[in-house]
Amino acid sequence: MENKKDYGKIRREYLGAPLDLDQLHSDPIVQFQAWFEDALNAAVIEPNAMSLATVDDRGMPDVRIVLFKGLSKGKITFFTNYNSKKALEMKQNSGIALVFFWAELARQVRVRGKVSQLSRAESDEYFQSRPRYSQIAAWASAQSKVLADRKELEDNFAFYLKKIGEDAPVPTPEDWGGYVLDATEWEFWQGRENRMHDRFRYSLQENDQFTIERLNP
Ligand SMILES: Cc1cc2nc3c(=O)[nH]c(=O)nc-3n(C[C@H](O)[C@H](O)[C@H](O)COP(=O)(O)O)c2cc1C
Numbered sequence: 460m461e462n463k464k465d466y467g468k469i470r471r472e473y474l475g476a477p478l479d480l481d482q483l484h485s486d487p488i489v490q491f492q493a494w495f496e497d498a499l500n501a502a503v504i505e506p507n508a509m510s511l512a513t514v515d516d517r518g519m520p521d522v523r524i525v526l527f528k529g530l531s532k533g534k535i536t537f538f539t540n541y542n543s544k545k546a547l548e549m550k551q552n553s554g555i556a557l558v559f560f561w562a563e564l565a566r567q568v569r570v571r572g573k574v575s576q577l578s579r580a581e582s583d584e585y586f587q588s589r590p591r592y593s594q595i596a597a598w599a600s601a602q603s604k605v606l607a608d609r610k611e612l613e614d615n616f617a618f619y620l621k622k623i624g625e626d627a628p629v630p631t632p633e634d635w636g637g638y639v640l641d642a643t644e645w646e647f648w649q650g651r652e653n654r655m656h657d658r659f660r661y662s663l664q665e666n667d668q669f670t671i672e673r674l675n676p
Contacts (some may be wrong), residue, residue: 539636
């Protein structure tokens with residue numbers, strides 16, 4: 460039966476402060492850091508959650524949330540399983556897109572570029588900072604593969620907990636690690652009244668400098 464509620468009527472005004480060219484930093488990563496700090500200060504829930512879009516070998520897009528885990532040499536990083544669906548897609552096509560949405564600030568940041576794997580040392584460093592049971596979970600989960608039932612996953616967790624032991628350090632699984640994004644395009648969107656939003660796109664040029672253009676909302 461069709462739902463009688465009119466979801467189309469859900470409507471919110473975006474009342475962000477004006478954003479102009481002279482407020483933007485010429486380096487998009489500096490601009491991103493400033494907005495990320497704003498999101499932290501505004502106590503946005505999970506400001507580090509970003510949607511990661513990849514494309515499969517038939518040209519079909521795929522998207523899911525992963526967590527932004529800081530910058531490596533000024534580039535965005537995130538972590539995942541190297542045999543997951545997304546990892547296989549990034550192996551075939553290193554082009555990805557990311558999007559952050561900070562509802563409380565009526566802000567969106569879009570980023571595009573090519574990814575590569577982080578060094579093992581950097582992946583190890585982050586893996587070692589994770590809570591122990593999250594580390595065990597990384598061993599237990601063959602991410603994106605089909606499970607017979609929940610018990611199979613829990614049995615895997617118990618298996619690795621016993622194998623590694625309660626106290627020994629947990630090594631980084633071979634098939635787990637980080638990615639770093641070489642961003643060539645950024646877009647900063649500030650929601651404004653009456654859908655008259657401010658949008659700025661940074662595009663990397665051949666001289667390694669970014670140009671900034673205002674876009675129609
Ligand atoms: C808030 C949130 C944070 C997540 N963070 C991560 C992450 O950092 N790394 C990751 O591999 N999956 C993360 N996930 C799970 C992914 O969205 C996804 O389900 C999983 O990585 C498998 O995706 P794939 O089959 O396309 O590879 C997160 C999900 C949510 C909702």
